[in-house]
Amino acid sequence: MEGMNDKIRKLIESELKExxxxxxxxxxxxxxxxxxxxxxxxxxILRTNTKASAYVGTxxxxxxxxxxxxPVPRIISESTDPTEYGFVYMILEKIPGRDxxxxxxxxSKQQIEVVAKQVAGFELLVESxxxxxxxxxxxGQRGRYDSWTEFLRAQLGVRTPADEYTALLKNKLGDLVDRxxxxxxxxxxxxxxxDLTTKNVIIENGTLRGVxxxxxxxxxxxxxxxxxxxxxxxxxxxxEHFYYAEELRRIWGVDRDTRRRLALYENLHALDxxxxxxxxxxxxxxxxxxxxxxxxLISQKA
Numbered sequence: 001m002e003g004m005n006d007k008i009r010k011l012i013e014s015e016l017k018e019x020x021x022x023x024x025x026x027x028x029x030x031x032x033x034x035x036x037x038x039x040x041x042x043x044x045i046l047r048t049n050t051k052a053s054a055y056v057g058t059x060x061x062x063x064x065x066x067x068x069x070x071p072v073p074r075i076i077s078e079s080t081d082p083t084e085y086g087f088v089y090m091i092l093e094k095i096p097g098r099d100x101x102x103x104x105x106x107x108s109k110q111q112i113e114v115v116a117k118q119v120a121g122f123e124l125l126v127e128s129x130x131x132x133x134x135x136x137x138x139x140g141q142r143g144r145y146d147s148w149t150e151f152l153r154a155q156l157g158v159r160t161p162a163d164e165y166t167a168l169l170k171n172k173l174g175d176l177v178d179r180x181x182x183x184x185x186x187x188x189x190x191x192x193x194x195d196l197t198t199k200n201v202i203i204e205n206g207t208l209r210g211v212x213x214x215x216x217x218x219x220x221x222x223x224x225x226x227x228x229x230x231x232x233x234x235x236x237x238x239x240e241h242f243y244y245a246e247e248l249r250r251i252w253g254v255d256r257d258t259r260r261r262l263a264l265y266e267n268l269h270a271l272d273x274x275x276x277x278x279x280x281x282x283x284x285x286x287x288x289x290x291x292x293x294x295x296x297l298i299s300q301k302a
């Protein structure tokens with residue numbers, strides 16, 4: 001970490017002509033390592049990635065989304081050449097606040113309703129962007145899959161079960177995708193932001209201040225985003241804070257038919273959470289209970 005801090009100091013001094021007063025590694029980020037860099041009068045966010053292609057489409061995505069009216073961060077500096085520092089990077093303005101997961105429990109119902117309406121509104125704006133193929137890609141590029149079903153099978157294929165429950169669940173979900181294939185093949189390719197969930201939605205004092213993290217968008221069924229949000233709320237905070245997910249469903253107009261598809265997607269995400277998470281028995285029990293209820297709901301008509 002000390003060697004990385006030296007590289008960051010050198011980078012910031014080169015790009016911003018100022019020596020950082022503090023460098024903090026932020027916990028979120030699967031592929032990237034992200035840091036908050038404090039300067040004399042402000043903080044900036046530094047995203048780094050050792051994969052040279054990581055941010056090839058990110059700047060264009062941010063510009064496109066900002067053009068639609070989404071409150072995205074300003075790009076201060078970027079490089080897609082890892083030669084000098086051993087990583088590509090992007091320096092962004094810091095949006096004040098914290099991820100929704102840290103704020104939701106203290107928000108009023110009225111604040112939750114406002115934020116849910118804003119986030120759903122962002123998704124509707126993004127639906128106006130062109131979409132071709134299915135799956136994750138930068139804006140304007142084709143998704144790698146030819147159908148939504150192919151995308152779902154690929155997502156399921158990369159999950160490696162962690163125990164007997166997740167192994168059985170993976171098999172059940174594979175069977176359900178097969179049985180629901182006629183419906184899933186009718187899903188048209190629609191552009192949406194897959195990861196505006198309990199993270200990447202920045203809240204300050206109950207108010208939405210911005211949205212972040214746009215290396216890719218997703219093409220397919222926007223219920224994929226809605227389902228991930230519900231499972232993220234369940235996993236991070238529990239059912240007692242599910243009002244946000246319920247409000248998003250209400251705004252999105254989820255009905256009996258789309259609820260079944262939503263349940264399938266939720267269980268695909270839950271499988272991923274349960275494989276990756278190292279949580280206690282109470283957490284596991286609430287995830288199992290929710291997944292089992294979803295399986296019963298899907299099977300009513302599948």
